[in-house]
Every structure is written in structure tokens, then in C-alpha cells.
Amino acid sequence: MTATADAEAAANELTPLADYLGSVLRRLRALPPLDLDLTQAYGNVLAEDVVAPHPFPAFDQAAVDGYAARWEDISGGSRGSGYVPAPSGGPGGRSIRLNVVGDLGAASWRPVRLTPGSCFSVAAGAPLPIAADVVVPVEWTDQGMAAVEIFRAPKRGYGVRRAGEELPAGTLLARAGTYVSPALVAVLAATGIGHVVVRPSPRVVIVATGDELVEVGRGSQPGQVVDANSHALTAAAVEVGALAYRVGICDDDPEGLRGLLEDQTLRADLIITTGGTGTGPGDMVRRILSRREGTRAGPVTFTEVALYPGTALGFGTVGAEEVPVVCLPGEPGAALIGFEVLARPAINLLAGAEPVFRPSVRAHLLETITSPVGLREFRPAHVAERRGGGYTVQPLSGGPFTLSGLAEANGLMVLGERVTTAAAGSTVDVLLLDRRR
Template sequence: MAELHPDAQRGDEVVPLVRFLSDALARVRPLPSIDVHLTQAHGHALAADVTAPGAVPAFDHSTVDGYAVRFDDIVAATPRRPVQLKVLGDVSASSWRPVRILPGTCFSVAAGAPLPTGTEAVVPTSWTDQGMATVEIGEVPKRGYGLRRAGDEVSAGQVLGRAGQQVTPHLIALFAASGVSDVHVRPEPRVVIIATGDELMDAGRMSQPGQIVDVDSPALTAAAAEAGAHAFRIGICDDEPEALRSVLDDQTLRSDLVITTGGTGLGPGDMVRRTFGRDGAVDFATVSIFPSSTLGFGTIGPEEIPIICLPGEPGAALIAFEAFARPIIRRLAGVEPVFRQQVKAHLLETVSSPAGLREFRPADVQERRGGGYTVAPLSGGPYTLSGLAVASGLMVLGEKVTNAPAGSTVDVLLFDRRR
């Protein structure tokens, strides 16, 4: 028999996390696209495929400083019997007049310079006597050495980036090289983070009886930014329905998503659930996720801005963000995939997990030299912030897993904190 979720009342349904998240994602659409210049595109998701208006390279050019030659003119060259060619002129990277190589001649070319017609190889300067009117060549490169042909890398009309792909510096370089200056992207979602609770105080002091440091809002603001959002920490809101509604009425005018922490339970001070649960604006459910508690999702305001209500306990809030809020932010941003990379890993030690709950446990994930991954749970359990701070991933133990022996294979979500 499955264990009762710690936040469920007897008789309450425990909603599978997959179902709760799927229902929420079905209600969220990517934000409308905007046109931006390449210099503003980094980090955004493409809203449409980008095709190359021109070829890359755009023209045949030299990749080295040297002499553009016909291959037949140099094929017999040796260090002892160098071939002498007449140098017809110099071609720099800024040259634009077309020129042609004649038998027994060559051109001195710079790296990046357009190739004279008839060029079959570029002999590096160091392989010659570096002559100006005539040049002696004592070594023979392979045919095609030192040159790139038009379209070698990208042909005109080729797809450079797919809708949903996140724009990276390297993708921007490819766009620019092929003649793209503006792209259609999804804007970064504006995400507002609000911590609720009369007991909360700003960071800078240690918690004491009756006062608890607000860990959630600064941590989740950073987590939302890492997920691709333009995140704003509003700060602390007292457990007062009118105060909460006033803050939200103000913030829904400038946000695409609101995230609250705390107040999702059934206690007398849980104002978030009492404020939004009764009118049906937000659906609260006991979800099969550990560690966590009741989660809420719905829309508020005339613009029907999505709102996510997370638990107040910091470890539970951060895990719930990873499992539930982060995919929704990614959906708003139009990024594919919305989930973190998931891999199979070899478990290094036996772990137990509560029945009926999907556990997300901070873990040390290592890539094996021969391929694959190993994973070990971090000490202290899933609630500890110290474990999350050094974790390289989250070990995922499904609702039916109560014991995973050492040597078994488990699912792992990999963290990527390069942003």
C-alpha cells in the first residue's frame, strides 16, 4: 500500500506529478515572437527556422598566406629542384577585381583573400623563397590545400537554426556569416518571485524563533534567470489576503508568470491557498513529489497571467521549481526541450525512497571514461541546501521505487549551470 503524502489529508487524492505538470504545460503557450538584431538574440529561443540567404563561405578564398598556383605547374617541385613561377601580383582580403592564373604564373595571396580563377592550391609562404617578382617553390602541397570553396560549409537556403533552438554565440556567428542580421525569437519571460509569510525577514541575519530568513525568493529568482527568464524578486509579502492581492494586481501588469512561495497548505496562516483556492483561480493539489508539498497552478488577473504556488520550505521549493516551474518557464520562452537532459546512471550505493512519491534527490553525477554515468546520493537527505549547492544533478526515483540497490540503473537529471 502506498504511503500517505506528508501533506495529504486522509481521503485526499495524491495527483501524479506527471499528470499535474502535463495539465499545466497544456495551458501555457510560448510568448509572441519579436524581431531582434543578432546582437540582441543571445539566449533567446528561435520562433521560426532560420535559413541561409547565402553560402558560407560566400566565395572561394585562401586560408593561408602564400601563393595561389595551378597544380600542374608545381607537381615536379623538390627542395633540390624548386619550380620557379612568375608572380603576377598580390591579392589581399579586401581585393575585389577578378584575376586569373596563367600557366607558369601565380599570385601572392593573403589569408581570406578571394582566389584567382584557376587556383588549385595555395603554397604556404614558408615553403618558398618568398620572392616578389618570381618565386621558387620547393615543396608540393596536396591539391586543394590552403583554400576553401564557396558553399563548402553552408549552401544557400540551408536551415541554420530550428524553431525552439536557443541562440548561442556560435549560432550568431553562423547567422552573421551567411548574411542574416535579424531573427524571430521569443522574448525572455518576465517572472516575478514573491515570498509570503509574516515570519520572513531579508537575508543578512540569522534565523531565530519567530523569524526566518527569506531563502526562497533570492534563490528562485536566480533559478528562474538560469532557466531563461527575466526574473524579478519582489520580496516578502505578509500573510494578509488584501496585501497579497494588491501586490499581485500590481505585478500582473508587468509579468508573464508569477511564482509565490509559502502558504500552500491548509493551516490557519496559509493565506495563498485561502486567497486563490476558494475562487478557483488556482488549482491546489497534493502532488506525488518528494520533497515538496501542495502545489498550485492557475491564472490571475484580466490578462490571465499564469501563477505557480510553491511550498515555503527552501529545499522543497527548489525541488518543486526544478520539477514543475522550470519546464513552464521554458515553455513560455519557446525553448525546446523544456526539460533538463535526463540520463541513465549506475548507482554507487543503495538508497530507499518513500512509496507512492517521485523523489528528486541531490546527487553527485560523474561521467565514466568509458562512457555512461555513475551517481551517488549526497549526504544529508533531499531537504538539505548544502547538498543542493554542490549537486551536479538530481537522482529521480519513481513512485513505485522503494529501494534501489547499489549497481542498479536510475534516472538522473543533469544540471547545466553555465548561464
């Protein structure tokens, strides 16, 4: 057999990524809903539809500082749209003069009524007097206190916000699955909502395994590898919206690993391990978690997935509470890609967020590249919008194993299992990374 044929035969023994993800995600359920005070709801996902119990604005109010008046008193019969001169012609000629019968601020609450030829001085947000249908801006007047001269007459309704004009009572404010943003918090509060039912942010515990690992703050040397993975994966979990806890390094000690995972099930909705997923002599995670012991839930199943980089992934449950666990490879690039394709959608599903996968675009490839046969490759890339519409994508040098490429990338180019060569000018799928730059 040729080398290509050997590679194809080996790839045929791997589980397609789509099949693997489907089998994993079907085993997960969104966390039970929780009633939270509105001030605590930011960053969570709504568990049910939210309807406005009260209108917004709650009452007729002034939108600008000025004078609340009857349009008939200031229009002089003028017609047309926009801003029109008062019939007096403004300063230098006759102007409209109204008696100022009171002042209204945002805290005013007693109802008042306008009579012909009168007006109220109002602040933005103040309730409108009965019969008022226009607010004349301060700068279009002489700013009088007992009486005011109006030099220009705005269109009827200018400077006025009617009750329910933006959001009538009964309006659907947000559907279940909506992310609670700061702006949505403002909308909910403004319509009288103080509590919402949300899916809690998943509590995610990250564990790095391996006798060779050492803490950050030093350089790697033979026999020692700085633990980059647990720090990176903790940051990645936070980016998704999880409450992430890094518990540090666990040596390749069977009893130590079992005890650590058992302890973490008390505070975790999901556990992520990194390292030890292969079949080598030091791959303790796979050897320990793939066994069913006593009454403990399990085992964790390790699968060779048609994924590049990093084919070996694990998923199952641990502890009496059957807490889901995702096992990622130890190589940093493979761990981060594994997080993107497996752990990230799992966290989103637990949080009730939709969609669970990152958004993607179709982009024109700027250079010809090759990809391993039979594997779905996720390659760091830079995606940009084209003038006139569409996107271009530039693969970053070094491929998916380079941490510098992953740090620079704003997208992950996806090359399917049957793609061995993608020519410049062809169209490929690109996952858009949420990078705040």
C-alpha cells in the same frame, strides 16, 4: 491498519506528478514570436526555421597566407596525396620559380586572372584569382616579392575555400525551437542574416510571502527566517534563460498580496510565489489565490501532488491579462525541487524551448536507500561517468531537504511512487543539473 497501510492510503489520495504536470503544461502556450536584430537574439529560441540566403564562404578565397597559383605550374606532373616534394627537390637543387604579379588582401575586390607561370601573394580570406586552384603556404617558399621560389608542392586544392563549400545557399541552418548560441549567431551573420524571429525570453517575477521573512545579510532567529527562496528562485529562473525579477518579501496581508500581484501582471509572463501553499492558519497565498473575486481571472488551484519533498503546489492565472502563476512551498529545499519539476518546464514552454525537461540518464546506485511510499522523490545526488561507459550515482547525505546537498549535487535522483527501497547496484533515473564547474 498498519503505519505502512496508512501511508499508502494517504498517498492514494494524492495526484500523481505526471498527471499534474500534464494538466498544467497543457494550459500554457509559447509566447508570441518577435523579430529581433541578430545582436539581441542570443539566449532566445528560434520561432521558425532559418535558411541560408547566401552561401558561406560567399566567394572562392584563400584559407592560408601564401601564394595563389595554378597546380599545373607547381606540380611538375607529380602524383599522390598529401604533401609531396616539388620535382626540383627543394633547396640545394632546382626549385619551381613563379612570377609574383600582385598582392591580394581580404579587402581586395577587383577580379584578377592567373596566367601560366605566375602567382599572386595572398592573405588568408582574400578572394582567389581566376584559374587559381592551390595556395602554397608562405613557409614552403623563399617568400619572394617579385618572384618566388617554391620548395614543396601541396596537393591540388590545398589552402582554398570554395564558395558555398561549408554552407550552400538554401541550407537549413537551424530549426524552430533551437537555442540561439554564440556559434549560431556567427553562422547566421556569415550567411547574410541580420534579423531572426524568436520567442522572447519569458519575464518571470518571483515573490516570497510570509510575516516571518527578513532580508538577507543577517542570521535567522526565533520568529524570523531569512528569505533564501526568492534569491535562489531568481537565480534558477535566470539559469533557464528567463528575464527574472525579484520583488522581495510580501507580508501575509490579503490586500497587500492582491495589489502586489495585480501590479506585477503588467511586466510578467509568469509569476512564481513561494510560501503559503499549505492549509495552516498562516498560509495566506492559498487562501487568497484560491478564491475567485469579482471579474478577476482565477482561481489558482492548489493540489496535493505525490511529490517529495513538498506536496502542495498551486497553478492558475492572475489579473485581467490572465498571467500564469506557479505557487511553490516555503521550505527552501521543497521550493527548489518544486521549481525543477514545475516552474522550469513552464518557463521552457513559454520560451518555445525543446525539450522542456532536463536531460536524464540511467545510473547504477552506489548505496541502498529508502523512499517514502506513494511519493515520487527527487533526491540530490552526485552522478559520474563510469570508465567503459554508463553512469554511477551517489545519493548525498541528508536527503532533499538539505540545502548543502542541493548546492553540491550535479543530479537529482528520481525514485518512483512505488519505490520504497532501492538497493545498491540497481539502476535509477537521474536528472542532470546544468552546473558550470
